[in-house]
Amino acid sequence: MKRYIKLIGVLIVLLIFSASIAYYVLPHNEINTTSQPRSVPGQQSRNQPSEYVLKENDFRRITGIINNANSIFSNVLYILTGVILGLLIFKSPKFFPERNVYGRRKNQSDTRNKSVTIKNKNYTDKASTKKKTYTEEDEKVSKKKSSGDEREISLDNKQKTEWLILRSSVPGVSHLNSDPPVPCQDSHSVFQLNNNWGIAVVCDGAGSANNSHRGSSFASKKAIELFKKTIIEKRWIENKKLPCKKEWRRISFDLLLEVRSELNDYAKSLQFKLNELACTIIVVVYSPHGLLTTHIGDGRAGYKDKDGNWRPLIEPHKGEEANQTIFISSELWIDDDLNLNNVSVPESSIIEEPVEAFTLMSDGCERQSFQTGYMDEEKEKFIPQNLPYPKFFDGIVKSTKEKRKAQNLTDNDLNERWSDFLQHHELFKNEPDDKTLIIGTLIKEKNEKDFNNEQGDRSNNRSTIIR
Structure with a gap:
């Protein structure tokens, strides 16, 4: 039972870890988090040099890459979660009771x-x-x-x-x-x-x-x-x-x-x-x-x-x-x-x-x-x-x-x-x-x-x- 509790704990840690990564990796509503006014894609800002302005095509390409990475990461996380849950169920004595050296279930009187x-x-x-x-x-x-x-x-x-x-x-x-x-x-x-x-x-x-x-x-x-x-x-x-x-x-x-x-x-x-x-x-x-x-x-x-x-x-x-x-x-x-x-x-x-x-x-x-x-x-x-x-x-x-x-x-x-x-x-x-x-x-x-x-x-x- 202690082993299963540890596995569940590991799963929870993985979920928290993945959520933290997703928070920092996924794009937010604002590209520029500085106090300066946002630049409209394709238009140069009065307060920013031209090299810091994102063009509309560059913005779309970066957004697509981030979305693809997010999709791959999510699929991997789902698969990992399914595998861990499957192992927990398979190893559970309720579904697959352990047997002793005499071939009897351990909870049977012997x-x-x-x-x-x-x-x-x-x-x-x-x-x-x-x-x-x-x-x-x-x-x-x-x-x-x-x-x-x-x-x-x-x-x-x-x-x-x-x-x-x-x-x-x-x-x-x-x-x-x-x-x-x-x-x-x-x-x-x-x-x-x-x-x-x-x-x-x-x-x-x-x-x-x-x-x-x-x-x-x-x-x-x-x-x-x-x-x-x-x-x-x-x-x-x-x-x-x-x-x-x-x-x-x-x-x-x-x-x-x-x-x-x-x-x-x-x-x-x-x-x-x-x-x-x-x-x-x-x-x-x-x-x-x-x-x-x-x-x-x-x-x-x-x-x-x-x-x-x-x-x-x-x-x-x-x-x-x-x-x-x-x-x-x-x-x-x-x-x-x-x-x-x-x-x-x-x-x-x-x-x-x-x-x-x-x-x-x-x-x-x-x-x-x-x-x-x-x-x-x-x-x-x-x-x-x-x-x-x-x-x-x-x-x-x-x-x-x-x-x-x-x-x-x-x-x-x-x-x-x-x-x-x-x-x-x-x-x-x-x-x-x-x-x-x-x-x-x-x-x-x-x-x-x-x-x-x-x-x-x-x-x-x-x-x-x-x-």
């Missing part, structure tokens, strides 16, 4: 396209349990089985893949033991666009800001909303490709700016200052073609490549001192030329190859899952590192897949156990800081022939995966 909501005090997302998504390719080659299973089946006999996402945010020991208890300042959001594309966000509220839990919750949900809108508008899913590095850096920077602007408006609505809602942010867009990521602040992220190696996905923004970082609420990064310890802020990158798994987390989980560095006693200097622990992530992925298959666990079951793991497991139970950890892994399903042989057994025991 439970699969709802924004994520807060589920409980741990700020976990409430995922939809319905399972029916469409892509341009699947619509041509899919069909529904009469057994009542709504799973889409590809006819190319290739293995289907979908993402299994473990995610949770839980408070740290120091927050639980405070009097009164401090709420969990971490938040996360996950949204699955279809079986293969999705968005994951982690936000860590600043410990020095009393209302940072509000800021992290708002920022994570707003980031999902804005990045989802961009993916749909850019038609990356239909085109089956990721943007180039330069385009992604520009797009991600603009989107983070918009998240900050919305966060500022939210702070004003609560009568808070923006820095009272300060938080870090990590965004990962996952797809069959690779990963897109951008972030401001600390935390960690990594991925497992097609060869089975775990690699870092981002470089955390850390200062010279411990627990020093930058937040999305800061003004320092807006100029697009900020570096923190030789890492650009924000940092955006692309993994241009299929991946087997990925992870993103707040800094409350990094010591248990990443090699963060070591102390060089000879140089008396801390040497930072940024490497995921393969045994940690591979063990979790393997055990989750096995339990899911053996016990027919639903998505909610898995994430309840995941929350309990982060809260009470030996690795995490004494962690003072809040903990958010998201792990996504590909689940490969059997092809159509195998599925047809087993659909009778599976139709009544289907697991629910994040969509």
Whole structure:
């Protein structure tokens, strides 16, 4: 709507501009605007020299040229006005409603396209349990089985893949033991666009800001909303490709700016200052073609490549001192030329190859899952590192897949156990800081022939995966 208002404004400016030009270009009733008496064409004035007298033929010729120019200018203006009005009508959603990736009008109700909501005090997302998504390719080659299973089946006999996402945010020991208890300042959001594309966000509220839990919750949900809108508008899913590095850096920077602007408006609505809602942010867009990521602040992220190696996905923004970082609420990064310890802020990158798994987390989980560095006693200097622990992530992925298959666990079951793991497991139970950890892994399903042989057994025991 704002774009249309701008176009109308441009049209009004053009009309005013053209009217101004016409006023000065078109001939007036008087040729000579001086205080001297007018000269009659063809007759010399007593008060003017002969070289300033216009002959009747010259007057007619100049008048004809001006009239022709006026006619041409008017026709061009009419054509331009018609083109602009035509574009306004053609782009109007009233006449040509936009459609989402599922082929539905955006104003139609669609439970699969709802924004994520807060589920409980741990700020976990409430995922939809319905399972029916469409892509341009699947619509041509899919069909529904009469057994009542709504799973889409590809006819190319290739293995289907979908993402299994473990995610949770839980408070740290120091927050639980405070009097009164401090709420969990971490938040996360996950949204699955279809079986293969999705968005994951982690936000860590600043410990020095009393209302940072509000800021992290708002920022994570707003980031999902804005990045989802961009993916749909850019038609990356239909085109089956990721943007180039330069385009992604520009797009991600603009989107983070918009998240900050919305966060500022939210702070004003609560009568808070923006820095009272300060938080870090990590965004990962996952797809069959690779990963897109951008972030401001600390935390960690990594991925497992097609060869089975775990690699870092981002470089955390850390200062010279411990627990020093930058937040999305800061003004320092807006100029697009900020570096923190030789890492650009924000940092955006692309993994241009299929991946087997990925992870993103707040800094409350990094010591248990990443090699963060070591102390060089000879140089008396801390040497930072940024490497995921393969045994940690591979063990979790393997055990989750096995339990899911053996016990027919639903998505909610898995994430309840995941929350309990982060809260009470030996690795995490004494962690003072809040903990958010998201792990996504590909689940490969059997092809159509195998599925047809087993659909009778599976139709009544289907697991629910994040969509």
